[in-house]
Amino acid sequence: MSLLARILRPANTAYAHCDGPCGVYDPASARIAAEAVLSMAKKLGDLHGNDLATENTRSRFIAIKEEQAQLAKDELLILWTDYFKPPHLEANPDLHTTFWNAAKLCSQNKVEVNVEAAQALVDTIGGIHDIFWASKNRSDVPFYTAG
């Protein structure tokens, strides 16, 4: 910025933003969806038999796993593309790789019934939780799982 622009710069700021309807972000929503995926993967592994009732339950578990994996992906993309800004990237150079891997894990959890992949997704979101709250200078938000 030129010297003149700096001298003339007003002290007050008026915001003409699109700051989203609320500006509220929290990796918790992705974590809850990922936990649902993990739970469904475990339950599907424990589900045996092919009578009608069991097939029905299996179909429902698969549908929920699919839906929640997509939800986890959507929530992660909101954090990645809306919340995180270039300055965050300086503090976390592997931010893009982290989110890319997390999004890939969501896809893998849709394609497969895989407890390890589901656990890896929850763990990856735990890492994102740490980056997120550190970026807000908050050390009072522990990562926990409901399941």
Place this chain on the structure above:
Amino acid sequence: MRAGFVVSAALAVLAGALFALARRCFVRYVVEGASMAPALADGDYVVVDTRARRRPPSLGAVVLARDPRDRSRVIAKRVADFAGRKRVVLLGDNPAASTDSRTFGPVRTGDLVGRVVWRYWPPERFGACR
């Protein structure tokens, strides 16, 4: 000699008073965000007439108002409509890139900070704000 001194002293006092008055009536702001483009662009420096607060705002005026969700924040929007006698509907000129009365409802006229009257920086954007 003595008369000359009195006149210059009086002029200085008058100039000081006018300057103080102008500083109270006209406040400068820097615009952040693009929801009011092209009337206001990101980074524009503007002069705001705070006397507008005491008069009812006019339809179509670009105004600053306290954000009803966080009154320490000042937002720049356009008066799009009146909602009763004491509230105004504020909308951004770029609806797709604006958070405005569609989200937080009409704003009380008492929360208006002033009317944006002039852009003075950058030089190529110098001019009246309409």
